[in-house]
Amino acid sequence: MAEETRALHDEISVDCVIFGFDFEKLNVLLVDRVMFDVSTGKKIIDDLTLTGNHVYVDEDLDEAASRVLFDLTGLTDIYLEQFKSYGSPSRINCEKDRAWLEFNGRDPDKRIVTIGYYSLLATDKITLEWKGRNVSWYPVDDIKELAFDHMQILNEALDSLRTKLLHEPVGFELLPEKFTLSQLQRVYEIVLGKELDKRNFRKKVSRMNYLIPLDEKQKGVPHKPARLYSFNRDIYEATKEDVMDFVV
């Protein structure tokens, strides 16, 4: 069905916390929200939201999240994880949020249940404009406030990602196909928010049988080029039962 003829569900939405990594810090994709007072022409709203959208009435939740990601990146098969839903009857109670919804033809008194997803993106190739709004990467550490309850959603997505990273090799989703061990360590340090001892990290890495050393080195770097590695998902899936163990 052509998108313009599909109806959006009034009360169900998805919000996507799209994380990206630039080898230095963890970033999140945000959309600006700008609104002017029609009589004075003065800017009355100028802040940021997560990327998200209402679901179509004939669309499943995961499909809606994938659609948002596709619209922003042109990519399918992106790492996507549903982590929590938000549906408090008082989710929308701040004046700015109510004004924005009214301006967009929505009833601010209607409760919207939003399904939270987070996504890991190894590319910085994103669209710069989405539904007429500007889209940009922002360092997660710099974000102190977002529209609606999106700050809470961002914080809880980050908590979920941390827990996941402690137990599953999802960090590779934030790296290009070939990467160095220092880059991998940096992913862990940045997401977990603490420095890791290099020797201990290398010891752990040596037990990752799904981490494949390549006959290739970094190119065009000002220091001694490091060996490149790749992640082999098949080996991980085939052997994860053996390494699965509970942490006490």
Add this chain to the structure above:
Amino acid sequence: MAEETRALHDEISVDCVIFGFDFEKLNVLLVDRVMFDVSTGKKIIDDLTLTGNHVYVDEDLDEAASRVLFDLTGLTDIYLEQFKSYGSPSRINCEKDRAWLEFNGRDPDKRIVTIGYYSLLATDKITLEWKGRNVSWYPVDDIKELAFDHMQILNEALDSLRTKLLHEPVGFELLPEKFTLSQLQRVYEIVLGKELDKRNFRKKVSRMNYLIPLDEKQKGVPHKPARLYSFNRDIYEATKEDVMDFVV
């Protein structure tokens, strides 16, 4: 507000997968669903559902799940974890499910988003009747089919619980305040679905600084009484950062 005057939200529900442990197996609390053909008097539906309910229009999601648990057990402060939401437009497409909804005055064509919670119960003191329907414990392993998409919800709740148990000491929620190490091992074995080596298990247990040996032994057992232990949440919370480590 009195419950009878509160309106239920048509399109948002919670489903609670309530797990219990009887020292031998993992059980789940299910409600029977029985419907008779009004003209023939013949039973046309006779199966089981998870415990759940629509949310009230003025009620948050977690509140609704806690309310369902309170109605069933009379208890508050039960371990409760939101794990996934289900909202496919075709969630309800089987004839029995449609007939049941129509009989209960609901529109089977309306999409219902349900928020899945799982809960861990250390007691078997439950109500035996709930909203005029019978409630009972069933061994998880014996359940092959449930109404609606509840079999999928049960399976995914169990997956979530397994992952959680591998990384956090949630097993204690399924045990009484005082328990033996064999009982604790049995929780891990039953939830993870595999036997664990007793010596390895004891080695892990010896590193759990939050597991407190008591000056007390089992009573009234036909074998040599074993020492009792208790779980100290404060110690766990205070020291978990130190033991947190990623599994490779």
